[in-house]
Amino acid sequence: MTIALQVLISGLAAGGVYGLFAAGHSLIYRLTGIVNFAFGDLVGLGIFATLLVLAGTSPVTQAGAHEPRFLLALAVGLACCVGASAATYFGLVQPYLGRGSTIGWVAGTVAVAFAIRATIGAIFQRSSYVFPDPLPFHRVGRAGFVGIGGAQVQARAFFVIALALALALGSAWLLERTHFGRALRAVADDGEGARIVGVPVDLFVGLAFGLVGAIAMLAAIAAAPGGAASANTGTLLGLKGLVAALAVRFGPPLYAFAAGLVLGVIEAAIANVHLGGWQLGPAYREVLPVLFVLLLISIWPSREALEERE
Amino acid sequence: MTAAALARTTGAELRRAAGEARGAWSPAAWVAVAALALGLLVPFLGLPGLRMDALASTVYLAVAATGLGLTVGAAGLPSLGAGAFVAIGAFTSALLMARAGWPLEPAALCGALAALAAGLVSGGVVRLRPAFVAVSTWLLAWLVWLFLFAFPSVSGGSQGLIVPERTLLGLSATPTVHYEAALVLLALSLLAIAAVRHGAFGLELSGLRQHPPLATSLGVPLARRRLGAFAASAAIAGLAGGLSVQLAAVADPAAYDPFLSFKLLVAVLLGGAAATLGPAVGIAALGLIGLVSDPLARLLQLPLERFDTAVAAVLLVFVLALGGDGIIPWLSPWLPRFRRRKPQVTLCYKAGEPAGTKSVLKVEGLTKAFGGVVALDGLSLELAPGETAALVGPNGSGKTTALRLISGAMQPDGGRVLFGGRDLTEAPTRERVRLGIARTLQTTSAFAELTALENVLVGRSVRRHYAGGIRTALATPRARAEEPAARAAALHALAVVGLDRQADVPIPELTSSQRRLVGLAAALATEPHVLLVDEPAAGVGADELEPLARVLAEIGRQGVAVLLVEHNLRLVRLAAERMIVLAAGEVVAEGSVAETGESELVRQAYLGAHRL
Numbered sequence: 001m002t003i004a005l006q007v008l009i010s011g012l013a014a015g016g017v018y019g020l021f022a023a024g025h026s027l028i029y030r031l032t033g034i035v036n037f038a039f040g041d042l043v044g045l046g047i048f049a050t051l052l053v054l055a056g057t058s059p060v061t062q063a064g065a066h067e068p069r070f071l072l073a074l075a076v077g078l079a080c081c082v083g084a085s086a087a088t089y090f091g092l093v094q095p096y097l098g099r100g101s102t103i104g105w106v107a108g109t110v111a112v113a114f115a116i117r118a119t120i121g122a123i124f125q126r127s128s129y130v131f132p133d134p135l136p137f138h139r140v141g142r143a144g145f146v147g148i149g150g151a152q153v154q155a156r157a158f159f160v161i162a163l164a165l166a167l168a169l170g171s172a173w174l175l176e177r178t179h180f181g182r183a184l185r186a187v188a189d190d191g192e193g194a195r196i197v198g199v200p201v202d203l204f205v206g207l208a209f210g211l212v213g214a215i216a217m218l219a220a221i222a223a224a225p226g227g228a229a230s231a232n233t234g235t236l237l238g239l240k241g242l243v244a245a246l247a248v249r250f251g252p253p254l255y256a257f258a259a260g261l262v263l264g265v266i267e268a269a270i271a272n273v274h275l276g277g278w279q280l281g282p283a284y285r286e287v288l289p290v291l292f293v294l295l296l297i298s299i300w301p302s303r304e305a306l307e308e309r310e
Numbered sequence: 311m312t313a314a315a316l317a318r319t320t321g322a323e324l325r326r327a328a329g330e331a332r333g334a335w336s337p338a339a340w341v342a343v344a345a346l347a348l349g350l351l352v353p354f355l356g357l358p359g360l361r362m363d364a365l366a367s368t369v370y371l372a373v374a375a376t377g378l379g380l381t382v383g384a385a386g387l388p389s390l391g392a393g394a395f396v397a398i399g400a401f402t403s404a405l406l407m408a409r410a411g412w413p414l415e416p417a418a419l420c421g422a423l424a425a426l427a428a429g430l431v432s433g434g435v436v437r438l439r440p441a442f443v444a445v446s447t448w449l450l451a452w453l454v455w456l457f458l459f460a461f462p463s464v465s466g467g468s469q470g471l472i473v474p475e476r477t478l479l480g481l482s483a484t485p486t487v488h489y490e491a492a493l494v495l496l497a498l499s500l501l502a503i504a505a506v507r508h509g510a511f512g513l514e515l516s517g518l519r520q521h522p523p524l525a526t527s528l529g530v531p532l533a534r535r536r537l538g539a540f541a542a543s544a545a546i547a548g549l550a551g552g553l554s555v556q557l558a559a560v561a562d563p564a565a566y567d568p569f570l571s572f573k574l575l576v577a578v579l580l581g582g583a584a585a586t587l588g589p590a591v592g593i594a595a596l597g598l599i600g601l602v603s604d605p606l607a608r609l610l611q612l613p614l615e616r617f618d619t620a621v622a623a624v625l626l627v628f629v630l631a632l633g634g635d636g637i638i639p640w641l642s643p644w645l646p647r648f649r650r651r652k653p654q655v656t657l658c659y660k661a662g663e664p665a666g667t668k669s670v671l672k673v674e675g676l677t678k679a680f681g682g683v684v685a686l687d688g689l690s691l692e693l694a695p696g697e698t699a700a701l702v703g704p705n706g707s708g709k710t711t712a713l714r715l716i717s718g719a720m721q722p723d724g725g726r727v728l729f730g731g732r733d734l735t736e737a738p739t740r741e742r743v744r745l746g747i748a749r750t751l752q753t754t755s756a757f758a759e760l761t762a763l764e765n766v767l768v769g770r771s772v773r774r775h776y777a778g779g780i781r782t783a784l785a786t787p788r789a790r791a792e793e794p795a796a797r798a799a800a801l802h803a804l805a806v807v808g809l810d811r812q813a814d815v816p817i818p819e820l821t822s823s824q825r826r827l828v829g830l831a832a833a834l835a836t837e838p839h840v841l842l843v844d845e846p847a848a849g850v851g852a853d854e855l856e857p858l859a860r861v862l863a864e865i866g867r868q869g870v871a872v873l874l875v876e877h878n879l880r881l882v883r884l885a886a887e888r889m890i891v892l893a894a895g896e897v898v899a900e901g902s903v904a905e906t907g908e909s910e911l912v913r914q915a916y917l918g919a920h921r922l
Contacts, residue, residue, distance in 0.1 A: 029441070035441050035444060035445050037444075037448060092627065092630070102386075102388050102440040102444070103382065103386075103388045103579065106388040106390065106441075106444045107388075107575060107576070107630060110390060111576075111623035111624075112623070114572055114619050115619070115620055115623040117619070118623070239452055242445060242448070243449065246442075283460040286460055287456050287457050290449055290452065294450060295431070297434075297435060297438070297446055298432050298434030298435050298446065299434050301434065301435070301437060301442075307439055
């Protein structure tokens with residue numbers, strides 16, 4: 001029971017971040033029919049831009065994290081992420097969408113992903129970095145851990161879960177209630193139709209590219225001080241989002257968000273749960289969900305995903 | 311058959327094959343042989359500063375890229391997972407050599423088999439839209455890498471697996487021996503893939519790439535053909551990985567990260583996915599760029615540990631921005647044209663015998679609803695051999711839905727499709743086409759990158775028996791014997807629609823009504839007993855209606871039952887004898903064109919105030 005609660009909460013915290021990546025992937029797919037392979041790395045770019053402004057490339061101490069400088073760093077990071085995402089869309093996705101060239105946007109976005117990884121790796125040469133904590137969670141409970149029903153849970157986990165839920169619901173509200181959101185739904189429904197009735201499709205889709213990156217980045221930064229950050233951080237988060245989005249076949253963004261939450265809990269369970277002396281262990285944590293989703297899509301594809309007959 | 315007789319026939323066959331090869335020997339073949347010979351001599355030229363091990367591993371990489379060319383170029387699948395198959399081959403081979411003490415050759419073959427198995431299991435994704443193929447193969451690349459890092463007991467962890475010394479084909483496996491073996495392997499895989507791409511298999515892959523619905527409507531098996539290409543690429547990559555890992559002497563997980571997959575894809579696109587030679591040229595270009603860029607990075611003291619990552623990414627963006635054709639297609643206008651001689655048509659086409667005089671197609675109570683909207687509500691009809699019936703009705707009355715249900719592109723909610731007394735309601739499209747139900751698509755659809763004759767040849771898919779990938783790659787006697795017959799049949803089908811003179815004209819140079827006729831000829835080439843024609847007159851000028859009607863009449867004279875869905879009542883009157891009128895998914899009138907066309911009911915349901 002203790003372990004179950006611990007797994008659930010830490011899993012939901014990780015899953016909340018995955019979920020926002022998954023929702024971003026699925027929204028982009030539904031808007032354009034493409035998958036942004038650079039999504040995770042674009043967010044990684046934002047995270048490391050934040051880190052650069054906050055603490056340079058030296059090993060990080062807690063100092064400086066509470067000052068207004070953090071807000072400045074966050075703003076710079078968000079601007080980098082949004083700008084690079086929009087540039088990716090206008091430079092490497094939109095031209096190939098018009099031409100109907102799949103290989104163009106696939107190769108283009110993957111190229112952006114690897115270019116960002118190479119750049120981050122060149123500037124931040126240590127194998128991993130600690131992200132400074134803007135919120136004083138280490139003062140809550142016992143060194144940042146609180147006891148619930150006998151379980152020791154990171155206080156940050158609750159904050160991350162709450163933030164992820166707030167961001168997900170906020171985005172859902174944005175999609176449902178605002179002019180921008182309605183226009184995006186119209187584009188997802190029928191891009192050509194939306195264009196004809198006067199929606200500035202390219203502008204809005206480019207904005208959506210940047211916004212999903214910004215939203216995912218906020219959650220990733222909230223969760224980042226909990227672990228080590230490296231050039232792989234963004235890539236792996238994007239990958240988890242892709243796994244969750246693929247599990248629901250790029251369905252509605254809220255489904256994808258839910259799938260991300262489930263993925264987080266499953267990963268935590270794989271790493272920690274003992275079943276009668278039998279335990280999978282952390283080694284399986286990364287591998288099994290990817291393998292499962294891959295087999296699922298290969299053996300049992302949904303009708304909508306099949307190459308269209310006519 | 312006795313051994314002596316077998317030896318005699320085999321000998322005769324070999325002599326014939328050798329004769330054919332002499333006949334087909336072209337300047338291009340001489341150039342290729344000279345290039346190969348020169349390549350084999352490189353280690354003995356004593357070139358200064360040549361690192362044999364780096365050269366050999368580059369050639370192995372070119373083998374893997376050449377294999378990927380089949381998936382990306384011929385099949386048009388954006389695979390981001392080629393490196394995963396190299397890794398699977400490498401680690402299978404390395405484990406067998408290091409832990410079980412196997413020799414190199416069987417270990418590398420097992421590596422290829424392991425990659426083939428992985429390709430077959432993950433290959434289910436080839437049925438999906440390209441975006442899903444890209445995502446799944448990307449996940450595969452990461453999965454293999456994550457696995458290697460999570461399980462150091464398998465991969466040797468950050469140290470990697472130490473691979474012991476081995477012999478290759480009886481010689482101590484030095485870098486030079488590896489290089490020669492890799493070059494021969496590259497030549498063999500280039501030959502095999504060129505044969506596949508020029509053969510029936512490649513034609514069908516090309517059709518599936520350009521227009522999946524059209525190709526499947528002609529009976530081309532989408533999943534089987536694409537899976538064949540995908541799995542073959544995987545096996546070739548696995549073999550290259552399994553051999554090269556011994557050359558490297560260590561299987562290091564870090565060398566098989568997803569960047570390897572990306573690098574292979576970049577090579578394919580850089581060299582030109584459309585050409586068989588493209589991927590190998592791409593690898594060579596990347597290698598040359600690496601020779602220049604690495605010292606440059608050191609000179610400028612750039613802190614880029616993996617400079618080639620950034621270079622490859624920038625290069626790719628550059629290639630894509632220029633149109634994405636790659637090196638070989640750019641060069642081709644300047645290269646002398648080594649044109650292949652067209653095989654001569656030697657056989658005469660015989661039309662299939664029409665079956666009896668009773669009804670050949672019978673449809674009973676076909677029903678289909680989309681959501682709450684009933685598109686077709688209990689359609690029943692019969693067609694006799696050689697009869698032309700028209701299915702008419704206003705937009706949305708269910709005509710095209712009826713054709714899709716009969717052809718198997720869609721499953722009905724209720725009712726049956728009987729063909730020659732056999733229930734085909736559940737049968738897949740390919741089976742129906744094979745038995746004799748063909749359909750043309752509503753839109754002007756043809757494979758835009760092929761000539762008229764090649765378009766029609768795609769329609770021969772169900773009549774070929776030896777068109778599988780392995781037979782095509784090896785050019786077995788039966789696969790070769792089948793080719794002239796297929797061309798003759800395709801030419802005959804083109805002659806029926808009056809386009810035999812335009813056989814070698816590329817589709818973009820034909821008029822839109824000619825393209826429609828090509829589509830009709832492709833359907834005819836499947837040798838149907840029942841032909842379902844969807845709006846052949848859409849977009850056809852008034853003066854072209856009579857020739858079209860004559861073509862349809864000629865098809866009917868050959869004993870083919872034609873079901874014509876058409877808006878243009880002039881064509882209906884010219885071509886059809888019988889008329890079935892649909893409104894809101896139900897048959898409202900049926901009878902001869904002369905009588906039914908004039909009835910008040912039809913006028914109200916279909917024509918409104920206009921007179922026929």
